[in-house]
Amino acid sequence: MTNLTGIGASVLRKEDRRFLAGRGTYVADIKRPDMTFGVFVRSPHAHARIKAIDLTAALVLPGVVAVFTGDDLKRDGVGGIPCGWCVTGKGGVPMKEPSHPALAQGKVRHVGDAVAFVVADTIANARDAAAAVAIEYEVLPAVASVLSALKVGAPVVFDEIPDNICYEWDLGDREATEAAFKNADHVARVKLINNRLVGNPMEPRAAIGEYNQATAQHTLWTTSQFPHIVKLLMGNFVLNIPQHKLRVVAPDVGGGFGVKQFHYAEEAVVTWASAKVGRPVKWVCERSEGFVSDAHGRDHVTEAELALDAVGKFLGLRVRTIANMGGYLSTFGPNIPSYLYGPLLAGVYTTPAIYCEVKAVFTNTLPVDAYRGAGRPEATFVLERLVDIAAKEMRIDRVELRRKNTIPKTAYPYKTPVLVEYDNGDPLSCLEKVLVVADWSGFSKRKAESERRGKYRGIGLCTFAEACGLAPSRIAIRLGARGGLFESATVRVHPTADITVLMGTHNHGQGHETTFAQIVSEKLGVPADRVEIVFGDTDKVQFGLGTYGSRSLAVGGSALLKATEKVVLKGKKIAAHMLEASESDIEFRAGVFSVAGTDRRKSFQEIALSAHFPINYPLEVLEPGLEEQAFYDPVNFTFPSGAHVAEVEIDPETGVVTLVNYVAVDDVGTVINPMIVKGQIHGGLVQGIGQALCEACVYDDISGQLLSGSFMDYCMPRADDIPMMHAETLSTACTHNPLGVKGCGELGTIGAPATVINAVVDALAHLGVTHVDMPATPSHIWGIINNAGSLKLPSRTRNA
Ligand code: MCN
Numbered sequence: 001m002t003n004l005t006g007i008g009a010s011v012l013r014k015e016d017r018r019f020l021a022g023r024g025t026y027v028a029d030i031k032r033p034d035m036t037f038g039v040f041v042r043s044p045h046a047h048a049r050i051k052a053i054d055l056t057a058a059l060v061l062p063g064v065v066a067v068f069t070g071d072d073l074k075r076d077g078v079g080g081i082p083c084g085w086c087v088t089g090k091g092g093v094p095m096k097e098p099s100h101p102a103l104a105q106g107k108v109r110h111v112g113d114a115v116a117f118v119v120a121d122t123i124a125n126a127r128d129a130a131a132a133v134a135i136e137y138e139v140l141p142a143v144a145s146v147l148s149a150l151k152v153g154a155p156v157v158f159d160e161i162p163d164n165i166c167y168e169w170d171l172g173d174r175e176a177t178e179a180a181f182k183n184a185d186h187v188a189r190v191k192l193i194n195n196r197l198v199g200n201p202m203e204p205r206a207a208i209g210e211y212n213q214a215t216a217q218h219t220l221w222t223t224s225q226f227p228h229i230v231k232l233l234m235g236n237f238v239l240n241i242p243q244h245k246l247r248v249v250a251p252d253v254g255g256g257f258g259v260k261q262f263h264y265a266e267e268a269v270v271t272w273a274s275a276k277v278g279r280p281v282k283w284v285c286e287r288s289e290g291f292v293s294d295a296h297g298r299d300h301v302t303e304a305e306l307a308l309d310a311v312g313k314f315l316g317l318r319v320r321t322i323a324n325m326g327g328y329l330s331t332f333g334p335n336i337p338s339y340l341y342g343p344l345l346a347g348v349y350t351t352p353a354i355y356c357e358v359k360a361v362f363t364n365t366l367p368v369d370a371y372r373g374a375g376r377p378e379a380t381f382v383l384e385r386l387v388d389i390a391a392k393e394m395r396i397d398r399v400e401l402r403r404k405n406t407i408p409k410t411a412y413p414y415k416t417p418v419l420v421e422y423d424n425g426d427p428l429s430c431l432e433k434v435l436v437v438a439d440w441s442g443f444s445k446r447k448a449e450s451e452r453r454g455k456y457r458g459i460g461l462c463t464f465a466e467a468c469g470l471a472p473s474r475i476a477i478r479l480g481a482r483g484g485l486f487e488s489a490t491v492r493v494h495p496t497a498d499i500t501v502l503m504g505t506h507n508h509g510q511g512h513e514t515t516f517a518q519i520v521s522e523k524l525g526v527p528a529d530r531v532e533i534v535f536g537d538t539d540k541v542q543f544g545l546g547t548y549g550s551r552s553l554a555v556g557g558s559a560l561l562k563a564t565e566k567v568v569l570k571g572k573k574i575a576a577h578m579l580e581a582s583e584s585d586i587e588f589r590a591g592v593f594s595v596a597g598t599d600r601r602k603s604f605q606e607i608a609l610s611a612h613f614p615i616n617y618p619l620e621v622l623e624p625g626l627e628e629q630a631f632y633d634p635v636n637f638t639f640p641s642g643a644h645v646a647e648v649e650i651d652p653e654t655g656v657v658t659l660v661n662y663v664a665v666d667d668v669g670t671v672i673n674p675m676i677v678k679g680q681i682h683g684g685l686v687q688g689i690g691q692a693l694c695e696a697c698v699y700d701d702i703s704g705q706l707l708s709g710s711f712m713d714y715c716m717p718r719a720d721d722i723p724m725m726h727a728e729t730l731s732t733a734c735t736h737n738p739l740g741v742k743g744c745g746e747l748g749t750i751g752a753p754a755t756v757i758n759a760v761v762d763a764l765a766h767l768g769v770t771h772v773d774m775p776a777t778p779s780h781i782w783g784i785i786n787n788a789g790s791l792k793l794p795s796r797t798r799n800a
Pocket of ligand 1: 201257509510511512549552741745
């Protein structure tokens, strides 16, 4: 760190000044002249044929401007919502990709499927009219779980896909893995469910469409993590709007967690409807509407086996997963249980043979797509449950078993048997550090103390590797991405040396306005508060792929670094001219350009001013102005890794699991802002702990009704569920990006579910419990304790 606001400084988040004062601008805050309000009429049925839609009663209600249905979209040639990733399955068979109309046509395929869109002059009038839309349905048998959807004779979600299978995909070397199992001394097995989740960002989704008849210009304000991609997908594939006639703005966004990184039907409908009615149209999602219209996460059923030799060396891993795709394919849906899952099954281990098969299955449920971690928490959960089970069965200490199989620091770069090559890492140091910080060796004392109070205590450990920093285009496109995954940045230096940075990433809680300003501060020697970070507006920002997959720093930050380097190069040219020296003699350090070996110098401010007052510039070799742009596409993902420890206490009388301690040690490469990294890890941990202990999105398998459709039934973790957590970092620099950084945004959700459940199982191990599916709610745990036979309470409690 060369200055107080540069790389490595715990600078307070600049953006919090407006957020904490209630001065953010969210889509719901935006008012456009003559604005109308839209309400979607959604299906109450999971699966039904639409026999008739009668709009008569709705259209005559006060203030109603229009009511649209799928037929109106069809007549206007509006396309279906496209999928952004095509997975090619076994034998080169491409995934099945049924159409996804923005308003249902002929059939509804999940509860909440949008059937009609009402536009009125007030939201109250729009709601009244929505209630008056009469839809006649022929209710069809529905299926919500993947296992039921695969049964012979199961209800068929798409007539043209009679087996409900989207794709059957595999990864790894089947023969080598089978050979490993033949040679194994021990095979550990687990069957598990990765529970379905609802993202629930603090701000529900919202969208406003506006059409300017004079210029034929469309504008969409939307709660998106990637406005440029919405512009491309919606403009090009759905509404046929030329790109130069479409502006997409994603202003302040109150959290996304993946849920806002898809192109949603509602965005296309408001944009199209605003042109139809000639007035802006605003839709703001209700919280309970979000439960039936935001894409969900996870929902896997898995069987996995780990083959070991007599001393506990991992020989092979075999995984079979069935993943729920829901009723339509969401933007990245097919990619999550395939390429964001299979390659992560290697974890931090030297397992020589891995084979993974995934069946992706359509059901009458909401589409399933990325939710923080996306595929990687699922893979880590499978692997780390298996490692604990193997340790128990083989009577090998679980720490020792992990140590024995962890990739040593000296083995990097390390090619796994499942596609990826880790460039750098030191997972053993993470493991050793977490054991010390969590006082692993002192656990038995704490357990005894809990037992004296009649409680079961358990400690859990998980080590994992992550692939993030999504990019790289060259790999992603080969694997099915229908677009590049690079990133871009423009650095605009004003005459006063104030700086505006235009970023292709999108900040919706990650602190980019602070950390990206820190990078500029470090590289150009200006204070961070003289740097403004602009994002989220396709008319301002050149192009960008947005924020997800913990990519913004590794990919966007690297583009920014490149752009600052170009600014320095240009600055050197200007300095050479001003100082009458050779450009090659100009040095730049801490905001000062100087002629090497002399005291002749010009400050960054003087150079910025000169660039805009170019007296005597040799114009044939030196252009005025100081603005540079860079695009960056890495050669590989970044691979953070981590080791987490959780300690839980269980009340055997009630089944309540109390998380009493959590320690995370994560390798995130170079750290730009330690405070923000810590905050990101804490946030991810709470979401991972939520999945482990309380969150569950539940459908009735026969009716397809969503049983957990509000916060009354869907339990989010609260502050008093979470102990003071310790998050520490280690830094082995990423070898291929210029900052040496690795992502940190998803580490918590990846490590926490396995860590917490391993602790819960440990606490219940004396009852013969070997696995607990998530979430470990009180009723679930109470049932397990009771089914385990007589309640084996610690002796003090029995006597009490
Ligand atoms: N950072 C750093 N040093 C590092 C790594 C990161 O200082 N070595 C900083 C970055 O500069 C950035 C933040 O930490 O300010 C997160 O960076 P990164 O890991 O690159 O992740 P992204 O910015 O791409 O954010 C995406 C990630 C994901 S995938 C989800 S989901 C998620 C998350 O971040 N959703 C969030 N964190 C969230 N936090 C909030 N508040 N809200 C969400 O919706």
